[in-house]
Amino acid sequence: MSAPAKPRLSAAHRAAMESNPWFMSMPRAQRENLLGAAELIHLRRGAMVFRQGDPVIADGGFFGLAAGTIKISSLRQDGREAILAVLEPGNWFGEITLIDGSPRTHDATALEALDLL
Secondary structure (H helix, E strand, O other), X not given: OOOOOOOOOOHHHHHHHHOOHHHHOOOXXXXXXXXXXXXXXXXXXXXXXXXXXXXXXXXXXXXXXXXXXXEEEEEOOOOOEEEEEEEOXXXXXXXXXXXXXXXXXXXXXXXXXXXXX
């Protein structure tokens, strides 16, 4: 019995990622390698991609937002939420913890159903 097929990126997913200037500044072969190695993950509205304080996991710390919107936030000392950014398709996030190895500094929450790389 073979493993289930890896979900494929749609033309809309590719177009979203190609709207990012950072991504498009890479050589084509590098972009294709990154997209080819990426796993497409579907999350429902309200799902937490990661929480502040979470450790970085070796095989999944850098994300590309192919569809949906994500809220990046943290809790202030008074317990209220501070929304730092709302990310739209084409954005990449989560790279800082891969660079410095520190736990996550913010929460990342799905504001609607997501497709993540």
